[in-house]
Amino acid sequence: MSLEIKNLYKSFGQLTLFSDFSTELHENTITCILGPSGCGKTTLLNIIGGVIKPDAGELTGFSEKKISYIFQDPRLLPWKTAAENIGFVLDDSMATEERNKYIDTFINLVELNGFADYYPHALSGGMRQRVSIARAFAFRSDIIVMDEPFKGLDVKLKTNLIRTISSVWIRDKRTVVFVTHDVDEALLLGNDIVVLSQPPATILCKVKIDIQVSERNSVNTELESFKQQLLSALGNK
Numbered sequence: 001m002s003l004e005i006k007n008l009y010k011s012f013g014q015l016t017l018f019s020d021f022s023t024e025l026h027e028n029t030i031t032c033i034l035g036p037s038g039c040g041k042t043t044l045l046n047i048i049g050g051v052i053k054p055d056a057g058e059l060t061g062f063s064e065k066k067i068s069y070i071f072q073d074p075r076l077l078p079w080k081t082a083a084e085n086i087g088f089v090l091d092d093s094m095a096t097e098e099r100n101k102y103i104d105t106f107i108n109l110v111e112l113n114g115f116a117d118y119y120p121h122a123l124s125g126g127m128r129q130r131v132s133i134a135r136a137f138a139f140r141s142d143i144i145v146m147d148e149p150f151k152g153l154d155v156k157l158k159t160n161l162i163r164t165i166s167s168v169w170i171r172d173k174r175t176v177v178f179v180t181h182d183v184d185e186a187l188l189l190g191n192d193i194v195v196l197s198q199p200p201a202t203i204l205c206k207v208k209i210d211i212q213v214s215e216r217n218s219v220n221t222e223l224e225s226f227k228q229q230l231l232s233a234l235g236n237k
Contacts, residue, residue: 002026008057017043019200030176032190035143041179045145058068068141070149074132076120082131083116106134109168137168138172146178150185162188166213183230188216195233205233
């Protein structure tokens with residue numbers, strides 16, 4: 001199944017980001033939107049999430065979907081523990097025992113065992129981002145949108161967080177829409193990768209990657225072929 005964006009128009013003043021733009025997103029798949037800064041990636045996420053409205057166009061299949069977010073900044077509540085930040089997005093009707101087990105499940109999935117009672121200030125940056133990942137997946141959403149959640153992180157931490165998201169997603173598949181300008185991030189996590197041009201955005205390239213995330217590395221020749229294809233498309237941005 002797929003979610004469709006049809007004939008999308010969006011401008012800010014004299015800047016036209018989208019003009020008769022159409023694409024589709026496959027459900028229960030990680031779609032990466034790749035492109036240069038200013039091409040409208042975040043605007044597209046905000047339109048999908050209902051944060052802003054398009055000037056014209058139709059979004060098919062999105063209207064009844066619940067959406068959760070993973071941002072560049074973890075945006076945790078500083079007065080709540082890691083467990084309480086995750087529990088904050090849960091339905092109040094859940095019984096206490098069920099709620100605690102549910103929270104523990106996601107604490108374990110992001111490998112924060114032993115840190116459930118820590119407040120954000122006592123956690124490292126990577127740990128805080130893992131709490132935000134757990135919170136996004138703990139919320140019973142249909143779609144998770146991620147706006148450059150690895151920007152500014154060192155390569156090792158970035159790789160670990162990507163593998164964390166992949167591991168959680170494999171166990172609890174959702175439709176994920178992931179925005180980045182980093183080709184390597186897209187290659188490490190994306191199932192479908194869409195390359196956008198400078199505005200008004202057009203689709204320069206689409207690739208589908210079926211390689212398991214655990215097998216994605218710099219010596220994988222198939223992945224290197226995809227990388228050259230994406231870099232070539234971005235070179236024509």
